[in-house]
Amino acid sequence: DQQVKQNSPSLSVQEGRISILNCDYTNSMFDYFLWYKKYPAEGPTFLISISSIKDKNEDGRFTVFLNKSAKHLSLHIVPSQPGDSAVYFCAASWGFQKLVFGTGTRLLVSP
């Protein structure tokens, strides 16, 4: 039972353009959502989070949008840079911090 889904395994974007990564969830109990960036054989690096009481959160080039009625969140990266190329995981939690991860989307930003 995959409670957090990232339906696009990969995404290719040109440098300078917008990258949009999507994530869907099924458990309405989730109240905290996060995006992590990961390189092979390294731990995930925290990017940005959003609480269920908000619908948008921005941090520099990264913006996360939450649509609770659709159980959908997205990460926008503007402008995309080659250094953004990595695997991006969305994660969700409720209560005491049992993070449930999606399967990841590999982003490739080409010069």
Next chain:
Amino acid sequence: KAGVTQTPRYLIKTRGQQVTLSCSPISGHRSVSWYQQTPGQGLQFLFEYFSETQRNKGNFPGRFSGRQFSNSRSEMNVSTLELGDSALYLCASSPDGKETQYFGPGTRLLVL
């Protein structure tokens, strides 16, 4: 502030052996969680410790166990290793379990 550290970074064991992995959280963080990452199953939650007590547990067999010390450092133990235990084991810490978790670099375990 130093990040989450994990030791060792790489480990090779044979089936039937046991292994202990160590995690030092960010200073001041009292919650430590462990995750397993495999190509087939993705990132899966193992357990979470807070103030030396296991507060949350994932769906892993009893061969996987852990503990937390009074200084918040945590260890994870896997007994009777199986080939399928080969994975990247990640440790994450947060101040009290309600905030963002910050991950360490992981321990790559290979079981032969």
